[in-house]
Amino acid sequence: MNKHIILTYLAYSCISSTIALAEEPRELPSSLRICNDDAEWPPFTYFSRIAGEKSKLKGYSVDVLSAILTPINQPYKIDMINWNRCKYDVMHSKRYHMLVDASLNEQRKKNFFYTDKYYDTHTYYFYAKAHHPKGISISSLKELKQYRLAGMKGYNYAIYGLKESDISIYKNSQQKIFYMLLHNRADLHLERIEIIAGFAAIGENLLGNNEILYAPLPNVKPMSFHMLFPKTSQGKKLRDFFNRALKNLKSKGILESLLKKHLDPVLNNRQ
Numbered sequence: 001m002n003k004h005i006i007l008t009y010l011a012y013s014c015i016s017s018t019i020a021l022a023e024e025p026r027e028l029p030s031s032l033r034i035c036n037d038d039a040e041w042p043p044f045t046y047f048s049r050i051a052g053e054k055s056k057l058k059g060y061s062v063d064v065l066s067a068i069l070t071p072i073n074q075p076y077k078i079d080m081i082n083w084n085r086c087k088y089d090v091m092h093s094k095r096y097h098m099l100v101d102a103s104l105n106e107q108r109k110k111n112f113f114y115t116d117k118y119y120d121t122h123t124y125y126f127y128a129k130a131h132h133p134k135g136i137s138i139s140s141l142k143e144l145k146q147y148r149l150a151g152m153k154g155y156n157y158a159i160y161g162l163k164e165s166d167i168s169i170y171k172n173s174q175q176k177i178f179y180m181l182l183h184n185r186a187d188l189h190l191e192r193i194e195i196i197a198g199f200a201a202i203g204e205n206l207l208g209n210n211e212i213l214y215a216p217l218p219n220v221k222p223m224s225f226h227m228l229f230p231k232t233s234q235g236k237k238l239r240d241f242f243n244r245a246l247k248n249l250k251s252k253g254i255l256e257s258l259l260k261k262h263l264d265p266v267l268n269n270r271q
Contacts, residue, residue: 027234027237028074028238028241029097029234030075031075031076031077032069032074032075032076032077032097032098033076033077033079033095033096033097033098034065034076034077034078034079034096034097034098034099034100035078035079035080035081035085035086035089035090035095035096035098035099036061036078036079036080036081036083036086036099036100036101037080037081037082037083037086037101037154038080038081038082038083039083039152039172039173039174040080040202041059041061041101041195041198042059042195042198042199042201042202042266043059043060043194043197043198043201043262043263043265043266044059044060044061044101044119044194044195044198044225044262045057045058045059045060045061045062045078045080045100045101046058046059046198046201046202047080047202048202049202049203052203057078057080058201059262060119060258060259060261060262060263061100061101061118062078063258063261063262064100064118064246064249064255064258065078065100067249067254067258068242068245068246068249079096082154083153083154083155084153084154086099087099087102087154087228090112090228090229090230091111091112091230091231092230093230093232093234093235097229097230097234097235097238098227098228098229098235098238098242099227099228100227100228101225102114102225102226102227102228103156103159103223103224103225103226104156104224104226105156105158105159106158107158108156108228111231112228112229112230112231112235113228113229113230113231113235113236113238113239114226114227114228114229114239115226115227115239115242115243115246116226116243116246116247117224117225117226118225118226118227118246118250118255119224119225119255119259120222120223120224120225121192121193121194121195121222121223121225122192122193122194122216122222122223123160123190123191123192123193123216123217123220123223124190124191124192124193124196124214124215124216124217125138125144125188125189125190125214125215125217126178126181126188126189126190126191126196126212126213126214127181127187127188127189127212127213127214128181128182128184128211128212128213129210129211129212129213130182130184130211131181131184131187132187132213135213136187136188136213136215137215138215138217138218139218140218140219141160141161141217141219141220142161144160144161144162144166144188144190145162145166147187147188148168148169148185148186148187148188149162149166149167149168149169149186149187149188149189149190150167150168150169150170150171150177150180150181150185150186150188150189151167151169151170151171151177151189151190152170152171152172152173152174152177152191153170153171153172157190159220159223160190160217160220168186169185169186174191174195174196174199174206175204175206177189178206178209178212181212182209182211182212190217192223193214193216193267194263194266194267196214197266197267198262198266200266201265201266227239227242
């Protein structure tokens with residue numbers, strides 16, 4: 001099967017799966033407002049670069065939203081804003097109807113309606129070779145508290161058995177956290193390998209720095225990611241609509257194809 005036939009099949013499958021959604025009674029807003037983290041989440045949601053300047057919004061989640069909403073002519077807009085503000089505005093039905101690229105914890109399950117997962121990620125720990133020349137070997141999550149941990153503001157660390165107070169330093173970008181590691185301001189950073197590798201898509205090969213070492217965090221299941229909605233009647237309708245849409249895309253193999261499109265290039269280029 002040649003490339004043209006594959007693309008034609010995916011386009012036809014996407015259209016066919018969304019026809020059913022369009023025919024169902026639905027109450028989507030006249031213009032769907034979606035927010036996400038302005039720190040970016042490559043290769044899932046990020047800006048392409050032209051001469052180093054941010055340009056078009058790209059990524060797996062961007063393509064998934066387009067595959068669901070474009071064929072039914074649903075207007076929508078994705079804004080990249082402060083992550084904590086994004087969560088607050090969705091939870092309280094302020095400026096946004098939903099957010100994407102969110103993991104779950106008990107607090108989020110309480111505060112939001114959420115879709116079934118639409119992708120998984122895998123957690124690694126990162127550290128600076130110069131400050132830990134003998135390496136760091138983690139065999140259990142309890143050992144994490146022995147180290148100075150760096151974390152991203154507003155991110156979910158409860159899955160690792162950590163409280164907010166267990167994180168020694170918070171930053172608002174992965175680049176700043178890697179700087180903290182290299183300058184001995186922190187020992188460890190926990191992050192999904194897909195994300196760190198994904199920064200190569202925006203011209204920042206964080207894994208290309210030979211001074212940073214990394215290894216899989218043991219005894220941690222893959223972390224699932226979801227779309228979140230406010231706990232309102234409209235939020236429930238949106239959750240149900242997107243769950244049906246994601247199920248359709250999954251059954252057609254479109255989710256898998258889109259994921260491979262965005263993940264394979266960055267993971268295959270790891271050093």
